[in-house]
Amino acid sequence: MKPEAHGGDRLRMAALAGRAPDSLLDFSVNVRPEGAPEFLRLALCRALDHISAYPSPHAEEAMEAAARVYGLPADCFVFGNGTNELIHLLARVLKEDGTPCAAVIEPAFSEYALACGLAGLEVRHPDCGVRRDGDSDEDMLRQLLSLLADVPARAAVWLANPGNPSGSFLPPASCRRLLEARPDLLWIIDEAFAAYAGLLWITHVEACKLGLRGLSKSELPFYCPSSRSCRTMPCCCAP
Numbered sequence: 015m016k017p018e019a020h021g022g023d024r025l026r027m028a029a030l031a032g033r034a035p036d037s038l039l040d041f042s043v044n045v046r047p048e049g050a051p052e053f054l055r056l057a058l059c060r061a062l063d064h065i066s067a068y069p070s071p072h073a074e075e076a077m078e079a080a081a082r083v084y085g086l087p088a089d090c091f092v093f094g095n096g097t098n099e100l101i102h103l104l105a106r107v108l109k110e111d112g113t114p115c116a117a118v119i120e121p122a123f124s125e126y127a128l129a130c131g132l133a134g135l136e137v138r139h140p141d142c143g144v145r146r147d148g149d150s151d152e153d154m155l156r157q158l159l160s161l162l163a164d165v166p167a168r169a170a171v172w173l174a175n176p177g178n179p180s181g182s183f184l185p186p187a188s189c190r191r192l193l194e195a196r197p198d199l200l201w202i203i204d205e206a207f208a209a210y211a212g213l214l215w216i217t218h219v220e221a222c223k224l225g226l227r228g229l230s231k232s233e234l235p236f237y238c239p240s241s242r243s244c245r246t247m248p249c250c251c252a253p
Contacts, residue, residue, distance in 0.1 A: 044178060044207075097206065097228045098125055104202065104224065105129035108170050113200065116170045117162060121180050123204070126172040138165065145182040155188055159195055167198035174204040176211055183211055202226065 021042025028035040070076075073093040081088040094100040108116065108130070115136040118126045121144075130137045140161035145154060162171065176183040184192060193201050206228040 097204075097226060098129075100226065101125050102129040102132070105133035105135060108200070109133040109135050112168075113170050114166050114168055116172065117165045119158065119161070119171065119173045119177075121177070122172065122174055123178060126204075130170075130172075135170075140165075142177075142180070142182065144180045145177075151184060151188040154182065154184060155192055155195075158192055162196060162199070165196075165199065168200065170200040170202055171196075172202050172204070174206070176205075176207045178207060185211075200224070 022040065023042075024035040024038060024040055027040070027042075028038055031038065074088075076093050077088040077091045080086075080091045080093075092100065094103065102125075105116070113135060115138055116126075116130040117138045117140055118130070120139050120141040127137045127139065142154075142157060142161060158173075165171065175189055189203070193203075202224045204226040206226065208227070
């Protein structure tokens with residue numbers, strides 16, 4: 015698999031390995047290890063009566079549901095066909111808006127840099143490394159701010175919190191301090207794994223310009239990576 019390629023291509027991997035797809039352990043993607051929760055199975059069964067209808071092209075029902083869950087106005091949400099669609103859309107919007115560059119806090123999901131590069135943005139790769147035992151939140155905060163010291167105003171910063179694949183995590187108070195220390199930057203916080211930190215939403219919306227949440231990582235709001243109609247991803251932006 016190419017380093018910039020998205021994972022999950024089990025058929026190709028199975029063909030290369032000469033094995034059945036179901037016999038593989040796929041570590042190229044990160045999805046909810048417990049599988050689909052029971053309430054989703056029941057909801058899918060109830061929805062079968064409406065399976066002949068297309069979903070709403072404007073995702074009004076999903077926007078209203080997200081608004082109830084997160085306590086924000088419905089027009090703060092944009093839904094896409096998986097996280098990748100919105101990552102690439104954001105990159106093109108950043109380019110059109112004249113964003114000077116994009117800084118991707120590494121190690122990170124390769125799609126951030128790939129999308130920004132394809133959009134024609136300069137991409138920087140400040141490497142935060144892996145958080146070591148004994149490193150405090152304050153240590154991580156100082157390191158991140160030091161790495162971003164030469165990143166110009168109006169640049170976009172892509173930060174996964176919790177980090178993937180590093181597992182580094184800044185709790186809400188420290189994450190807010192980080193964002194408020196550089197309010198001149200456009201912070202894009204990917205919180206796909208927030209539920210595993212025991213939180214519904216890490217970054218306070220007024221401090222964060224854009225937040226990404228995927229639906230294939232946890233049961234909040236729901237889990238269904240194999241169904242493109244369900245694998246919509248809210249992109250929440252501050253009012």
